[in-house]
Amino acid sequence: MRTGVYLAHPRPxxxxxxxxxxxxxxxxxxxxxxxxHDLYAEGFAPLLTxxxxxxxxxxxxxxxxxxxxxxxxxxxxxxxxxxHPNWWGMxxxxxxxxxxxxxxxxxxxxxxxxxxEPAGLLKAGRALVLNTSDTPADREQDEFGDPLQRIWSACVxxxxxxxxxxxxxxxxxxxxxxxxxxxWLDHARTQAAALVA
Numbered sequence: 001m002r003t004g005v006y007l008a009h010p011r012p013x014x015x016x017x018x019x020x021x022x023x024x025x026x027x028x029x030x031x032x033x034x035x036x037h038d039l040y041a042e043g044f045a046p047l048l049t050x051x052x053x054x055x056x057x058x059x060x061x062x063x064x065x066x067x068x069x070x071x072x073x074x075x076x077x078x079x080x081x082x083x084h085p086n087w088w089g090m091x092x093x094x095x096x097x098x099x100x101x102x103x104x105x106x107x108x109x110x111x112x113x114x115x116x117e118p119a120g121l122l123k124a125g126r127a128l129v130l131n132t133s134d135t136p137a138d139r140e141q142d143e144f145g146d147p148l149q150r151i152w153s154a155c156v157x158x159x160x161x162x163x164x165x166x167x168x169x170x171x172x173x174x175x176x177x178x179x180x181x182x183x184w185l186d187h188a189r190t191q192a193a194a195l196v197a
Contacts, residue, residue, distance in 0.1 A: 001032045001196045004077045008084040008095035010040045019188050020083045026189040032196050039094045046097020070102045077124040086133040089147035108160035120161020127162045128195045133171040
């Protein structure tokens with residue numbers, strides 16, 4: 001089992017970093033080959049270039065060696081884990097840029113099928129999204145409609161062929177106690193273990 005784990009949080013020592021570390025440790029302890037990427041620490045450049053915007057005729061070329069590496073890796077994964085905060089109902093810009101640059105046509109999906117629908121190309125059949133939030137669950141759902149659920153479970157992951165999308169939200173982080181955070185980390189480990197079981 002080959003699993004890609006992607007962290008999008010700029011501050012070392014954040015709770016998102018703790019989740020990332022716990023998940024990577026759990027997966028490796030269960031024998032999964034883990035490709036762990038802290039996108040901020042790696043300096044991943046999120047800006048999509050004009051050359052990367054092709055959609056049908058050919059695979060948009062990645063002139064950036066880092067993007068090329070991520071594209072090569074993502075095509076080999078059996079599962080993916082994304083760890084990030086909810087910022088304005090969106091993932092941080094570095095992860096949005098990663099999606100746009102790495103999950104490219106010809107790499108993660110293809111257009112122009114006979115049915116007129118996109119066809120996912122990734123072999124990773126499952127993904128786990130672990131979010132942190134400071135918005136209470138009822139407000140997130142009632143006022144905003146849980147945009148991160150739509151982004152990951154309706155827009156991004158099914159489009160590239162990931163049919164089993166799991167998501168857990170840890171909230172509210174700012175006012176959480178250490179005991180609660182420890183429980184959340186155990187839950188993140190349990191979810192990661194279930195993903196690769």
